[in-house]
Amino acid sequence: MSAEPTPIDFRSAAARDLQFVERTPGAVKPDPILVADSVTRHFGGIAAVDVAHLEVQRNAITALIGPNGAGKTTLFNLITGFDRPSSGRWTFEGRSLAGVAAARVARSGMVRTFQLTKALNRMTVIENMRLGATRQPGENMFAALVPPLWQPREREITAQAEELLARFKLLDKRDDFAGSLSGGQRKLLEMARALMSKPTMIMLDEPMAGVNPALTQSLLGHIQALRDDGTTVLFVEHDMHMVRHISDWVVVMAEGAIVAEGPPDSVMKDPAVIDAYLGAHHDTDLGDDSLLEDEPTASITGKDAP
Amino acid sequence: MDWTRILTNVLGEMLAPTTAAYALAAVGLNIHFGLTGLLNMGQAGFMLLGAYGFAIATIAGWPIWGAVLVAIAASALFALLLGIPTLKLRGDYLAIVTIAAAEIVRLIGRSTALTSLTGASSGLRGDSYKTTFQNLSPFPTGTTTIGPFSYSNNFSNSWWIRLVGWAIVLIACLFVYLLIRSPWGRVLKGIREDEEAVRSLGKNVFAYKMQSLVLGGVIGAVAGIVYVMPRAVQPDSMGRPMTFFVWTILLLGGAATVFGPVLGSIVFWAGLMLIKSVMRDGVSDSFISSGQIEQLGWVIVGVTLMLLVIFRPQGVLGDKKELAINVR
Numbered sequence: 001m002s003a004e005p006t007p008i009d010f011r012s013a014a015a016r017d018l019q020f021v022e023r024t025p026g027a028v029k030p031d032p033i034l035v036a037d038s039v040t041r042h043f044g045g046i047a048a049v050d051v052a053h054l055e056v057q058r059n060a061i062t063a064l065i066g067p068n069g070a071g072k073t074t075l076f077n078l079i080t081g082f083d084r085p086s087s088g089r090w091t092f093e094g095r096s097l098a099g100v101a102a103a104r105v106a107r108s109g110m111v112r113t114f115q116l117t118k119a120l121n122r123m124t125v126i127e128n129m130r131l132g133a134t135r136q137p138g139e140n141m142f143a144a145l146v147p148p149l150w151q152p153r154e155r156e157i158t159a160q161a162e163e164l165l166a167r168f169k170l171l172d173k174r175d176d177f178a179g180s181l182s183g184g185q186r187k188l189l190e191m192a193r194a195l196m197s198k199p200t201m202i203m204l205d206e207p208m209a210g211v212n213p214a215l216t217q218s219l220l221g222h223i224q225a226l227r228d229d230g231t232t233v234l235f236v237e238h239d240m241h242m243v244r245h246i247s248d249w250v251v252v253m254a255e256g257a258i259v260a261e262g263p264p265d266s267v268m269k270d271p272a273v274i275d276a277y278l279g280a281h282h283d284t285d286l287g288d289d290s291l292l293e294d295e296p297t298a299s300i301t302g303k304d305a306p
Numbered sequence: 307m308d309w310t311r312i313l314t315n316v317l318g319e320m321l322a323p324t325t326a327a328y329a330l331a332a333v334g335l336n337i338h339f340g341l342t343g344l345l346n347m348g349q350a351g352f353m354l355l356g357a358y359g360f361a362i363a364t365i366a367g368w369p370i371w372g373a374v375l376v377a378i379a380a381s382a383l384f385a386l387l388l389g390i391p392t393l394k395l396r397g398d399y400l401a402i403v404t405i406a407a408a409e410i411v412r413l414i415g416r417s418t419a420l421t422s423l424t425g426a427s428s429g430l431r432g433d434s435y436k437t438t439f440q441n442l443s444p445f446p447t448g449t450t451t452i453g454p455f456s457y458s459n460n461f462s463n464s465w466w467i468r469l470v471g472w473a474i475v476l477i478a479c480l481f482v483y484l485l486i487r488s489p490w491g492r493v494l495k496g497i498r499e500d501e502e503a504v505r506s507l508g509k510n511v512f513a514y515k516m517q518s519l520v521l522g523g524v525i526g527a528v529a530g531i532v533y534v535m536p537r538a539v540q541p542d543s544m545g546r547p548m549t550f551f552v553w554t555i556l557l558l559g560g561a562a563t564v565f566g567p568v569l570g571s572i573v574f575w576a577g578l579m580l581i582k583s584v585m586r587d588g589v590s591d592s593f594i595s596s597g598q599i600e601q602l603g604w605v606i607v608g609v610t611l612m613l614l615v616i617f618r619p620q621g622v623l624g625d626k627k628e629l630a631i632n633v634r
Contacts, residue, residue, distance in 0.1 A: 080506070130489070
C-alpha cells in the first residue's frame with residue numbers, strides 16, 4: 001500500500017493498473033499480491049486443478065469464473081490451505097504459503113468464506129463476530145480464567161463487531177442465534193466475520209449462491225466497498241453477469257486450467273470462454289441479469305453465441 | 307410401604323460420594339462434548355487411570371499431593387496419546403478410539419501380568435491407599451449422625467469424602483463457569499459448530515481440541531479418585547457401563563450448561579434409588595425376586611431416559627432455543 005496521506009481511489013487505480021496487462025492466461029500484473037506457479041491437484045487420475053501461472057493484482061476485485069467442475073473451489077481450497085496440492089508453489093505478499101496450515105494462512109492476512117455458508121448456528125450473531133477477531137488473549141486457556149486479562153480487548157472487539165454489523169445491516173440481529181438468520185443474512189454474517197481480522201485479502205467462495213435477489217445488490221455493494229477500502233478481493237462465481245458488474249479483472253477456468261484472463265467486458269468475448277461455457281454446456285442458464293441494475297439482459301447468451 | 311425409609315435412602319443417595327464422582331466425571335465430559343463436540347466414549351478409562359494412578363502411587367509411599375499429580379499426569383498423557391492420531395479425523399473416529407482405549411486400560415489393569423501392581427481382576431483393596439486421605443481429615447475419629455444420616459467421620463464412606471467430593475465438584479463448576487464465558491470457551495463452541503469455519507478464522511483447531519480433551523480427561527481422573535475412595539479399585543466396575551452412565555447424566559442434566567452435569571447426577575442416582583426402594587417395599591417377593599428388582603430398576607431408568615431424550619432433548623437445564631435450531 002502507498003504511504004500517501006490522502007485516501008487512494010482504489011477503484012480507478014485498479015482500472016488504471018490493469019489497463020495494460022496482457023489479456024492472456026497467466027498474465028503478469030504490475031503489483032501482484034498472490035502469485036501461484038504450476039499448482040496441480042489430482043483426484044485419482046483426474047487433474048482437478050492444473051494452473052501453470054496465476055497472479056492476482058493487489059487492491060482489485062478479481063473474479064474467478066468457470067463452468068461447474070472447472071476446479072475453482074479446489075484451487076481456492078489449495079491456496080487457503082484447506083487442501084494439499086499434488087504439486088506447486090505460491091506466495092502471498094512475497095511469502096511462500098505452500099503447505100502452510102489453513103489457520104496460519106488466515107493469520108497471515110488471507111481470510112476466506114465458504115460456498116456452503118459456515119455460520120456457527122448455535123452461537124449468537126455477536127459471538128460469531130467476536131470469534132473472527134485476532135489478538136484476544138482470552139483465547140488462551142489459562143488467561144481465560146482471569147477475566148481482567150481479556151475484558152479490555154473484548155470491549156474493543158465488541159465495538160468493532162457492532163460497527164461491522166451495522167454496516168451489513170445485521171445489528172438488530174445481534175443477539176439472535178446465527179441459525180435463525182436467512183440464507184442471505186448468513187452469507188453477510190460470514191463475510192462480516194471474516195472482516196473482523198482486518199484481512200489484506202479476502203477470498204469469497206460463491207458469495208451470491210443462495211442469496212435472494214433483493215440482497216444481491218447490497219452484497220455486490222459490500223464487495224465493492226471492500227476494494228474501495230483497500231482490501232484485495234478474489235471471488236469465485238459462476239454467474240458471469242454478476243461478475244461483470246463489480247470485478248476489475250476476470251480469470252476464467254475450465255477443466256482445471258486457466259483458459260482466459262482480462263477485464264470483464266472483453267473476457268466474455270474471448271472464444272476460449274465462449275467455448276468453455278457454451279461449447280460444453282450450451283444449454284446452461286448463465287444467470288438472470290434482469291434483477292441487477294446496469295445494462296440490459298444477456299449479451300452472452302444472445303448475441304455472442306456462435 | 308415405609309416412605310420415611312425410602313425418602314431417607316433417596317436423600318442419602320443424592321449426597322453420596324458416588325453421586326459426586328459421577329457429577330465430576332460428567333463435568334469433564336461436558337467440556338469434551340458440550341463445549342467442543344468431542345465424542346469421548348471412554349470417560350471411564352480416564353476415571354480408571356486416575357484411580358490406578360492415585361492408588362498405585364500411594365501404595366508406593368507417595369504423599370497424597372504426589373499421588374494426585376500422578377493421576378493427573380497419567381490421564382493427561384492418555385489424552386495426548388488418544389488425541390494425536392484421532393483429533394485430526396472426523397468426530398466419530400474419536401468415539402471408536404476412546405471406547406477401545408478405555409477397554410484397553412481396563413483389560414491391562416486386570417491382566418495377571420500386572421498382579422503385583424494392579425492386583426489384576428481382584429483390584430486394589432481400599433485400605434491400601436485410603437490412609438493418606440483419611441489422615442488429612444480435621445475431624446476426630448468416630449461416627450456423626452445428622453438427621454437420618456449416620457456415617458463414619460473419616461473412614462471409607464465418610465462425611466470427609468462427602469465434603470471433599472462435593473467441594474471439588476463446586477470448584478470444577480466454577481472453573482467451567484469461567485471458561486464457558488471466556489473467549490477460550492467461545493473458540494471451543496465454534497469448533498463444536500464447524501471446525502472448518504474456525505480454522506478459516508485463524509484458530510489452531512487441533513491445539514484447542516487437544517486442550518479440551520486433556521482438561522476434561524484430567525477432571526475425569528479426579529472423579530475416578532473420588533469414586534474409589536469409599537470402595538476399592540475394581541477394574542471391572544469401571545468399564546463401559548460407567549461411561550454410558552456418565553453420558554446419560556450429562557444428557558439428562560443438559561450438555562453445555564454449568565450445573566447440568568451436577569443436577570443430572572443427582573437426579574439419576576436418586577431416581578434409580580427411588581425406583582428400586584419402591585419396588586423392594588411395594589412388590590411382593592413371590593412376584594419379583596430382589597435380584598430381578600436390581601435389573602428392572604435399570605430397565606425403568608432406561609425407559610425414562612428414552613422418554614426424556616425424545617421429549618426434552620436439551621436436558622433439564624439445557625437451552626431449548628439453542629438446541630431447537632435445525633442444524634443442517
